[in-house]
Amino acid sequence: MKCKKFILKNHFDGMPKKTDFKLMEEDLPPLKDGDVLFEAVFLSVDPYMRAVSSKLPIGITMIGAQVARVKESKHPDFKVGDNVVGQFGWRTHTVANPDEVVSGFGEKSRPYILPDFGDVPLSAALGVLGMPGNTAWFGLTKICKPKAGETLVVTAAAGAVGSLVGQIGKILDLKVIGFAGADDKCKMLTEELNFDYAFNYKTRDITEALKEAAPNGVDCYFDNVGGPISSAVMNEMNTFGRVACCGSISAYNADPKNPPLAPVVQNAIVLKQLSLQGFLSSRWKDCWFEGIVQNLEFIKQGKLKFKESVIKGFEKMDEAFLSMFTGDNTGKIVIEV
Ligand SMILES: NC(=O)C1=CN([C@@H]2O[C@H](COP(=O)(O)OP(=O)(O)OC[C@H]3O[C@@H](n4cnc5c(N)ncnc54)[C@H](OP(=O)(O)O)[C@@H]3O)[C@@H](O)[C@H]2O)C=CC1
Numbered sequence: 001m002k003c004k005k006f007i008l009k010n011h012f013d014g015m016p017k018k019t020d021f022k023l024m025e026e027d028l029p030p031l032k033d034g035d036v037l038f039e040a041v042f043l044s045v046d047p048y049m050r051a052v053s054s055k056l057p058i059g060i061t062m063i064g065a066q067v068a069r070v071k072e073s074k075h076p077d078f079k080v081g082d083n084v085v086g087q088f089g090w091r092t093h094t095v096a097n098p099d100e101v102v103s104g105f106g107e108k109s110r111p112y113i114l115p116d117f118g119d120v121p122l123s124a125a126l127g128v129l130g131m132p133g134n135t136a137w138f139g140l141t142k143i144c145k146p147k148a149g150e151t152l153v154v155t156a157a158a159g160a161v162g163s164l165v166g167q168i169g170k171i172l173d174l175k176v177i178g179f180a181g182a183d184d185k186c187k188m189l190t191e192e193l194n195f196d197y198a199f200n201y202k203t204r205d206i207t208e209a210l211k212e213a214a215p216n217g218v219d220c221y222f223d224n225v226g227g228p229i230s231s232a233v234m235n236e237m238n239t240f241g242r243v244a245c246c247g248s249i250s251a252y253n254a255d256p257k258n259p260p261l262a263p264v265v266q267n268a269i270v271l272k273q274l275s276l277q278g279f280l281s282s283r284w285k286d287c288w289f290e291g292i293v294q295n296l297e298f299i300k301q302g303k304l305k306f307k308e309s310v311i312k313g314f315e316k317m318d319e320a321f322l323s324m325f326t327g328d329n330t331g332k333i334v335i336e337v
């Protein structure tokens with residue numbers, strides 16, 4: 001049996017291009033004792049792949065998670081028909097011993113069998129009921145530690161993580177201000193997702209927008225973008241404000257030898273006694289299912305909506321990946337095989 005896979009053909013130089021990838025076929029080995037044959041159902045593209053792949057060798061299968069179905073099994077814990085989330089990379093089929101799966105950056109990562117999501121589609125296991133959902137839930141509650149009545153700012157607010165952070169902020173009784181890169185995204189955030197304010201960072205001055213929406217200052221900042229936008233937000237923060245440093249997508253395509261310069265924020269950090277803390281969602285791997293159960297509960301209660309940009313066809317993995325950097329997605333991008 002053959003599988004299709006995408007390999008990294010060139011290291012990205014600036015914005016990733018279709019020509020940086022190659023779609024190939026590979027013969028799958030027969031199953032040994034302990035092995036399982038997984039078939040991809042939905043695949044994920046995530047911004048970290050841009051940052052991480054520059055450190056990986058050319059020719060590797062592109063890294064990442066997928067929802068896969070067990071087609072054959074010689075492992076006692078995995079039954080035919082089980083749905084799992086596994087770090088198998090950009091490939092349609094995988095033969096692997098689940099106890100030996102290693103993620104693209106070298107961490108052991110046993111695929112986990114998905115619980116019943118009820119009416120919620122399986123693709124959510126890559127979004128609201130998976131890594132981005134847990135990033136939002138744990139990152140906001142454990143790093144920003146918000147208190148009811150406080151003001152939260154979130155950037156990349158219409159994306160997979162940001163759209164959930166803002167809604168969870170509202171569930172926790174915060175005033176929520178989002179920044180996103182298009183007027184229709186901002187409209188969606190306030191009209192559908194309950195944000196109090198949303199501004200287009202491409203057309204609005206950040207400081208001015210915050211003076212209008214947060215005249216009493218910002219207490220929590222969930223930072224998905226880094227760079228000058230984040231410097232401007234930090235300058236509007238209140239004493240003892242908390243910043244959850246989640247990602248810096250504004251610089252992922254930058255030349256590492258000539259990185260972009262953002263305005264200095266040390267004055268704000270010192271004078272306002274801010275706490276900035278970086279985190280990876282994997283910090284909460286030991287209580288991973290608590291986050292999933294919590295977000296599923298919010299969905300069932302009608303308090304949390306999730307947006308997906310579903311792209312059909314494994315062959316479009318590369319295009320789906322590129323679209324994150326042009327802001328073409330709303331919510332989580334998933335590829336349906
Ligand atoms: N720490 C962790 O464990 C995790 C961190 N992350 C990080 O969170 C952030 C969001 O990820 P995710 O929700 O998956 O992705 P998104 O779904 O938010 O997609 C990326 C979005 O980023 C915005 N964007 C792209 N380029 C820029 C830019 N130059 N400046 C500002 N915004 C830009 C675009 O929206 P727009 O139209 O608004 O510009 C785009 O849609 C990323 O930085 C990612 O690395 C994600 C998961 C886990």
Ligand SMILES: CCCCCC(=O)/C=C/[C@H]1[C@H](O)CC(=O)[C@@H]1CCCCCCC(=O)O
Binds near residue numbers: 281
């Ligand atoms: C390298 C840039 C990472 C930017 C932030 C981000 O998007 C992180 C996402 C992680 C998510 O929590 C689950 C993951 O697997 C993502 C990648 C973690 C990268 C680890 C890199 C380790 C290393 O290079 O040493």
